[in-house]
Structure formats: structure tokens, C-alpha cells
Amino acid sequence: MQSLRDLLQEAQKNGVAIGHFNISDLVLLKAVFAGAQELKLPVLVGLSEGEREFVGVRQIAALVKSLREEFDYPIFLNADHTHSLAKGVEAAKAGFDSIVFDLSALPFEENIRQTKQAVEALKAINPSMLVEGEIGDIGTGSEIHDHAPDLKKGLSTPAEAKQFVDGTGVDILAPAVGNMHGMLMSMVEGETKKHLDIERIGAIKKAAGVFMTLHGGSGTDDGDLHKAIAGGINIVHVNTELRVAWRHGLEQGLAKHPEEVVPYKILPPAVDAVKEVVLSRLRVFNGGRHFAQGV
Numbered sequence: 001m002q003s004l005r006d007l008l009q010e011a012q013k014n015g016v017a018i019g020h021f022n023i024s025d026l027v028l029l030k031a032v033f034a035g036a037q038e039l040k041l042p043v044l045v046g047l048s049e050g051e052r053e054f055v056g057v058r059q060i061a062a063l064v065k066s067l068r069e070e071f072d073y074p075i076f077l078n079a080d081h082t083h084s085l086a087k088g089v090e091a092a093k094a095g096f097d098s099i100v101f102d103l104s105a106l107p108f109e110e111n112i113r114q115t116k117q118a119v120e121a122l123k124a125i126n127p128s129m130l131v132e133g134e135i136g137d138i139g140t141g142s143e144i145h146d147h148a149p150d151l152k153k154g155l156s157t158p159a160e161a162k163q164f165v166d167g168t169g170v171d172i173l174a175p176a177v178g179n180m181h182g183m184l185m186s187m188v189e190g191e192t193k194k195h196l197d198i199e200r201i202g203a204i205k206k207a208a209g210v211f212m213t214l215h216g217g218s219g220t221d222d223g224d225l226h227k228a229i230a231g232g233i234n235i236v237h238v239n240t241e242l243r244v245a246w247r248h249g250l251e252q253g254l255a256k257h258p259e260e261v262v263p264y265k266i267l268p269p270a271v272d273a274v275k276e277v278v279l280s281r282l283r284v285f286n287g288g289r290h291f292a293q294g295v
């Protein structure tokens with residue numbers, strides 16, 4: 001089977017991006033896997049520190065490995081937003097394929113110093129693990145926010161991106177390019193969309209020359225996503241949209257069966273609702289082509 005690095009290379013060549021979907025239970029994992037399988041596309045599932053704490057680090061690694069092996073399928077596991085080397089080492093030892101090592105809240109030089117240390121330590125455990133570093137400020141929390149943060153102050157520059165990549169040896173860079181974590185209620189309702197700084201994405205790609213991830217993909221304008229991917233984004237993260245669908249699906253399942261207590265009879269609408277989001281996002285990341293990469 002192709003490695004995650006090979007698949008990123010292929011996605012870059014084809015002008016498409018790999019979808020990264022956050023999960024924190026079996027409903028979400030089932031839905032993401034079913035959506036990817038239906039379109040025959042490789043997929044990344046990610047868990048932040050909080051999500052990992054809920055599911056279990058070794059437990060989710062075993063689940064994803066079982067899907068990969070039983071279905072001979074390119075599903076990969078990412079340790080999303082990891083803020084300490086100890087948590088990174090835990091994920092590397094459990095067999096995660098990649099990690100988002102996020103010290104973007106620290107001063108820039110300190111972020112470089114500690115990310116470099118993490119790259120070395122994690123690759124000593126698993127040389128093929130891909131390490132992503134974060135620069136700039138895109139806010140925290142994949143949830144529904146009352147106010148939009150001021151993104152302008154935290155935007156990344158091409159010079160910073162180059163300095164960071166050269167100084168750390170990361171495989172993947174996550175810059176701040178107008179994206180933000182979470183959604184506003186107006187985005188959940190579809191009245192407004194996030195927009196990206198497309199020019200900045202192209203300039204950062206040229207300067208940094210590594211794979212790039214777009215965080216906070218939920219609620220982003222489809223056209224902007226196409227342009228961002230054409231400009232050098234290789235992975236797009238979606239979390240909040242899935243969480244909203246999960247909740248709506250769960251509410252539907254409960255409303256449909258008010259007396260039911262059997263989880264596997266209540267939960268299917270939640271799986272379906274999340275899967276619909278996964279399908280529609282994967283289509284956008286693949287330029288509307290359903291089988292662009294063909295597993």
C-alpha cells in the first residue's frame with residue numbers, strides 16, 4: 001500500500017487535496033470511512049489531544065489499523081494539535097502516521113526550537129511519521145463561536161514560512177492564511193462563508209516548498225478551497241461541520257425513536273448525516289471529480 005507521503009505527492013501532482021476529518025467516537029469513524037470508501041479516496045482521520053483522551057490513543061490506533069488491514073484501504077491516522085512532546089511520543093509509539101505539533105502560541109523562535117526537537121524525537125521513534133508544524137494564529141476550538149477573531153494580526157508570511165521549515169525540518173506546514181478554527185452561527189446556517197488569502201497561500205508554498213495543510217476548513221467557500229488547493233494546499237481539515245452534523249443526526253435519531261434505548265437503532269441517522277458532509281467535502285477537495293485518485 002502507498003504511504004501517506006506517496007499519496008500526498010500524488011495529490012499534489014493531481015491538484016487535489018486529501019481530506020482530514022476529526023473523529024471522537026465510532027459514529028464519526030464509521031461515517032468518514034464510509035464516505036471515503038464510496039468515493040474510493042484516501043483519507044486521514046485526526047484526533048486532537050482532547051479527542052484522543054476520550055477515545056484512547058492506543059484504542060483508536062487499533063481501530064484505524066483494523067480498517068486499513070481488513071479493507072486494504074489507505075486510511076491514515078493523525079495526532080491533531082499536539083501541544084507537548086510527551087503527547088507526541090505517546091501517539092508515535094501507538095503507531096499514528098502523522099502528527100500536528102502545534103506550538104504556534106509560543107514566540108516564533110521558541111516554536112522553531114521546540115518543533116525541531118520534536119521532529120528529531122518523533123522520527124527517532126518512527127522515521128516514516130510525518131510531522132506538521134504550525135505558524136501564525138487561526139484561533140482555537142472547533143466549535144461555534146459568537147465572534148470572529150481578528151485573523152489579520154496572525155497571518156503567516158512567506159519569509160516566516162521558509163525560516164520555520166528550514167529551521168525545523170517539518171514535512172508539512174500549516175500557515176495562517178485567513179482560515180480559522182470553528183464556525184460562526186451564520187456559517188452553520190449557510191449565510192456566510194470563510195474566505196482565504198489565495199495569493200498568500202501561493203507565495204508561502206513557493207517559499208516553503210513543503211506539503212501544506214489548511215486547518216479550519218469548515219464553512220469555507222468551495223471556490224476558495226479549489227483555489228487554495230491549486231495554490232499548494234495538500235490536506236484540508238474539517239471538524240466543526242462534522243460535529244454539527246453529528247448532533248443534528250443524533251437529535252433526529254432520538255426524535256424518530258422516542259422510546260428506543262438500543263444505540264445501534266438510534267445512531268444510524270448520525271452516521272448518515274456525518275457521511276453526507278464527508279462526501280460533499282471530499283468532492284470539493286477533488287475538484288468535483290469523484291474518483292480522481294482511485295484507491
Ligand SMILES: [Zn+2]
Nearest residue numbers: 181215216237
Ligand atoms: Zn486545526
